[in-house]
Amino acid sequence: MTRFDVIGLDADDTLWHSEDSFLEVERHFVELLTPYVAVGVDIPGALRATEQRHLPISGYGVKAFTLSLVECAITVSQGKVPANVVGEVLALGMGMLTEPVRLLDGVAEVLADLGRDHRLVLITKGDLVHQSRKLESSGLAHHFAHIDIVMEKDEATYRRILGDLGVEPDRFCMIGNSVRSDVLPVLAIGGDAVHVAYHITWEHELVDHDGSIVSAETLRDVPALLR
Amino acid sequence: MTRFDVIGLDADDTLWHSEDSFLEVERHFVELLTPYVAVGVDIPGALRATEQRHLPISGYGVKAFTLSLVECAITVSQGKVPANVVGEVLALGMGMLTEPVRLLDGVAEVLADLGRDHRLVLITKGDLVHQSRKLESSGLAHHFAHIDIVMEKDEATYRRILGDLGVEPDRFCMIGNSVRSDVLPVLAIGGDAVHVAYHITWEHELVDHDGSIVSAETLRDVPALLR
Numbered sequence: 001m002t003r004f005d006v007i008g009l010d011a012d013d014t015l016w017h018s019e020d021s022f023l024e025v026e027r028h029f030v031e032l033l034t035p036y037v038a039v040g041v042d043i044p045g046a047l048r049a050t051e052q053r054h055l056p057i058s059g060y061g062v063k064a065f066t067l068s069l070v071e072c073a074i075t076v077s078q079g080k081v082p083a084n085v086v087g088e089v090l091a092l093g094m095g096m097l098t099e100p101v102r103l104l105d106g107v108a109e110v111l112a113d114l115g116r117d118h119r120l121v122l123i124t125k126g127d128l129v130h131q132s133r134k135l136e137s138s139g140l141a142h143h144f145a146h147i148d149i150v151m152e153k154d155e156a157t158y159r160r161i162l163g164d165l166g167v168e169p170d171r172f173c174m175i176g177n178s179v180r181s182d183v184l185p186v187l188a189i190g191g192d193a194v195h196v197a198y199h200i201t202w203e204h205e206l207v208d209h210d211g212s213i214v215s216a217e218t219l220r221d222v223p224a225l226l227r
Numbered sequence: 228m229t230r231f232d233v234i235g236l237d238a239d240d241t242l243w244h245s246e247d248s249f250l251e252v253e254r255h256f257v258e259l260l261t262p263y264v265a266v267g268v269d270i271p272g273a274l275r276a277t278e279q280r281h282l283p284i285s286g287y288g289v290k291a292f293t294l295s296l297v298e299c300a301i302t303v304s305q306g307k308v309p310a311n312v313v314g315e316v317l318a319l320g321m322g323m324l325t326e327p328v329r330l331l332d333g334v335a336e337v338l339a340d341l342g343r344d345h346r347l348v349l350i351t352k353g354d355l356v357h358q359s360r361k362l363e364s365s366g367l368a369h370h371f372a373h374i375d376i377v378m379e380k381d382e383a384t385y386r387r388i389l390g391d392l393g394v395e396p397d398r399f400c401m402i403g404n405s406v407r408s409d410v411l412p413v414l415a416i417g418g419d420a421v422h423v424a425y426h427i428t429w430e431h432e433l434v435d436h437d438g439s440i441v442s443a444e445t446l447r448d449v450p451a452l453l454r
Contacts, residue, residue, distance in 0.1 A: 057324050059356030063290040067321065070297055074314040084306040086313050090297055097284045128355050128378050129286030151355050164391075 002117050003226060004192065006167045009111075009144075010176030011124035011131060013198035014219070016138060017102045020200060022065065025092050029069055032085055032092075036077035046076045059151055061127030066093025097130055101138045106220040111143040113223045121146045123161060123174070125153055125181065153181035155188050162191070175222055180207040187213075194222055229344050230453060231419065233394045236338075236371075237403030238351035238358060240425035241446070243365060244329045247427060249292065252319050256296055259312055259319075263304035273303045286378055288354030293320025324357055328365045333447040338370040340450045348373045350388060350401070352380055352408065380408035382416050389418070402449055407434040414440075421449055 012018035030043045037043060050072040051065065058064035073081050073089045114120060122144045124131050131149045135141050146165065150157050162172055169190035176182025176196065183193040184207065195215045216222050239245035257270045264270060277299040278292065285291035300308050300316045341347060349371045351358050358376045362368050373392065377384050389399055396417035403409025403423065410420040411434065422442045443449050 054321075057321070057356070057360075058290055059354075063285055063294060066294060067290060067317065071314070071317055071321075074310045074317070077310065079309065079311040079314065081310045082306070083301045083304065083308045083310065083313060086310060087298070087301040087306065090294065090301070094281075094284070094294065094298075127286075128376065129284075129291075132378060133284075149355065151359060 004118060004173045005171040006121055006162075006165055006173075007114055007118045007226070008121045008123045008161075008172065008174040008176075008186075010174070010178065010182050011122055011134070012126065013177045013200075014104070014175065014182075014196060015107050015140060016104060016134065019198060021096055021099060023200060025065075025069075025096060028092055029073070029089060032088055033073055033077060033081065036081045036085070038078075041076060043072075043076055047072045050075070059127075060125045062093060062096045062130055063127055065096075066090060069093045097133075101134050103138060103140075104219060106218065108140065110219045110222060111140060114226070115143050118226075119145045119165075119167075121148065121161070121165065123148045123150065123153065123158075125150055153178075153185060155185045158185055158189055158191065162189075173226060175219070177201070179209060179213060183213055184209060194225055196222065231345060231400045232398040233348055233389075233392055233400075234341055234345045234453070235348045235350045235388075235399065235401040235403075235413075237401070237405065237409045238349055238361070239353065240404040240427075241331070241402065241409075241423060242334050242367060243331060243361065246425060248323055248326060250427060252292075252296070252323060255319055256300070256316060259315055260300055260304060260308065263308045263312070265305075268303060270299075270303055274299045277302070286354075287352045289320060289323045289357055290354055292323075293317060296320045324360075328361050330365060330367075331446060333445065335367065337446045337449060338367060341453070342370050346372045346392075346394075348375065348388070348392065350375045350377065350380065350385075352377055380405075380412060382412045385412050385416055385418065389416075400453060402446070404428070406436060406440060410440055411436060421452055423449065 009015060026044060026047060033043055047068065050068040054064060054068050058067060069089050070086060073086055111120060120143050128149050148161050162169060173192040173194065174182050174186040175194045177198040179195055183195050186193040195213050196219055216225055236242060253271060253274065260270055274295065277295040281291060281295050285294060296316050297313060300313055338347060347370050353376065355376050375388050389396060400419040400421065401409050401413040402421045404425040406422055410422050413420040422440050423446055443452055
């Protein structure tokens, strides 16, 4: 007898590395742009402001991020960046779309273990094509009974997914690296959640919260917590 | 007694105008780029080649199209386009994401009519955020029992959707403007389909086919055809 019927898993920074690529691209972006930008201008700050402005229109994911990189390159340099450098910026972003997937430690074993007595469901934000490509090339797709790539992980989204799956909230547990997206909305609808931190958290996902949250040091510690 | 339980509807160029915006943006793009491009260079041809190359990586939709516009602007001008013109190109593409939805004639009435005795399902390719935004602002969302935004409309996709809906192919009819995406794969899995042509067809959706296809002049003619 298990405590849960369905276990939801986040993808980026829960199953495979993601945020570190964004930071690496940002670092390159700053290097490329610095010669064309006035001294003292905060390039990462400008990029984050552009991303935040675009978020409701273009959503999460690498394509949206790349569009923000290009726009920010032009505005932050006041139009002084040459086209070939814009081309390099574009290639930096687009390159993330075909980067090999780098699994986090122990992921395949943990999914095999949890999958023995639970239905596993992948619930991830981001771009349809890119997330599907990563899942396919990860060699993990066969562990999942259902894949849901969503725009926003809020209470309404989780309610809709549990409804589609025909599972009661108290038989559902979500596992992921974002307190904001993977934990709080699931607890709010009466489900359970385990937070597995990644070493970097995207600023947008940071959230203040009180109340107790169940955390695991790594994904390897999750099965024991759930049983 | 109806012939079908579930009716699938495509969105772009079936419920609302879409392809004409892409063509309008392309026209502006050519105007913007012409001063920086050698005489005789086929700018629309270069754009289409860029799009085709990006398609497996970035998929369908406006964000992918905008990334292609930016890349093409740089390559087709051999890096001679100034950054502020690249900015205008980017804004052209991004502007499509917030364009108001323009419904095709009679859409709301036809959905209300068909919805009286069928479950209606929206099945569309493209970008999760943009398609959701268009549907929400269209005032049509309440007609649909289910929304599926997919990467590719092929036999496997339709089989998966019909499985999720618990409907047999012979009780399903798809309506859309693309023979390639809305008609042929549905017929191939034993479903029915009605082709409702839009006045422009994206080159990528053109397909050679033999065999008979049921066509309606406009969406208004569909209910009579289905009953």
